[in-house]
Amino acid sequence: MMITEEQGEPTLLSDRIRNALTDAIACGDLAAGAALDEQQLADRYGVSRTPVREALRQLAVSGLVEMRPRRGGIVAKVTPEQVMDLFETMAEIEAVCVRLATYRMTPLERSHLLRIHEETAAAVQCGDVDSYDGLNRQFHETIYEATHNDFLAEQARQLRTRLNAFRRTQLRQGQRLIRSREEHDEVMRAIAQGDGEKAARCMRAHMLNAASALDRYIASHEAEAC
Amino acid sequence: MMITEEQGEPTLLSDRIRNALTDAIACGDLAAGAALDEQQLADRYGVSRTPVREALRQLAVSGLVEMRPRRGGIVAKVTPEQVMDLFETMAEIEAVCVRLATYRMTPLERSHLLRIHEETAAAVQCGDVDSYDGLNRQFHETIYEATHNDFLAEQARQLRTRLNAFRRTQLRQGQRLIRSREEHDEVMRAIAQGDGEKAARCMRAHMLNAASALDRYIASHEAEAC
């Protein structure tokens, strides 16, 4: 058997830096619009500018970073309109995913999804937002996999990553946790009925409801502009 | 007024190389699986390896190139299953686009779309595949724009670019031109009725039919594997 050193970590510096920056952006450590000085990042990660540059350019392709030629990169500053577009696209893609998943999921996948959904009940009762958030992620991830379309699943994952920066405090407020689970429940019922179209409609509504936190984002953003 | 030099061309070498490689891959000049030697490409484009490297990494993110750490890049070799996934995703996204477009398009966009559709009639009669191909592109592009969702539109464009390598000979065969226009016609009727759901179903069917050339791809690929 071969000795493998730290299988999880990528061997390439640019990949490690890309992951680190992705996390930093997703969790809000790097705010939108923050300047990404190449030398500064190189120093922080103890590498030269070369892998940092490559990481930044890759992130620019996936949309997390905005590169202005000869003016450096910044964390992608998305306008409220763009956030709306992102959320809408996410809602539509999730809807497509759940429709395909309804028609294609294996019994194993179905039971797995059901188990996750049942576990969320406890999290909701305890008001355990972090726990719910993790299960929510699994819920959607399981649906992605059940599409049996690896490319579509990957697209969905990427969009989710990109929207993560905006979803942070989304579940924290008021009734959202309870409503979220109710909406999941509707999706589950549609899946159980084998009605992919209905599952898609429910999922789309669910995602758009989840985006209602977006209103506050727009509100705060507009306030900031004044 | 400021003097601008060649607005169309990107100023950065990595961008120009990325575009050149994208075209080369899309039009089939670079076949799937072809090795992408950095020095060789650098020589060909008269630059150093640095911008070539950056271009390759960026293309890897968008999926056109596959990078194996320390083993260089190759033009993404997609399995028949992956091609199917790509086509299916394309079909679903186009369906979403046309549904949103149906509900949101302006009268101007509607008449523009109609004009393009009418122009295709002549191309079909003449059997002018290249002309039809151009109009077909415009038809879909107009729908993307009519979604009034820039992000979704961009996703659709990227997918289209990526699938271009496989669509090359698609329209050349037999009845496909006539059928394609008939399917567009069904989409147009659904749009005229304001029935976005129906337009989406028609578009999905249209795209999946268009992917039937895919069967031959799979067939030839499996033959190759023997």
Place this chain on the structure above:
DNA sequence: GATGATTTGTACGTATGTATA
């Protein structure tokens, strides 16, 4: 508006890992 400082963009050199004889 001009000048100096800073930062990006590109070229090049070196070491390490991979492929091949």
Place this chain on the structure above:
DNA sequence: ATATACATACGTACAAATCAT
């Protein structure tokens, strides 16, 4: 299996453009 050749990964150097004063 070992050694050789070679391509990649990363670091460094310099030129050009941007910005700050």
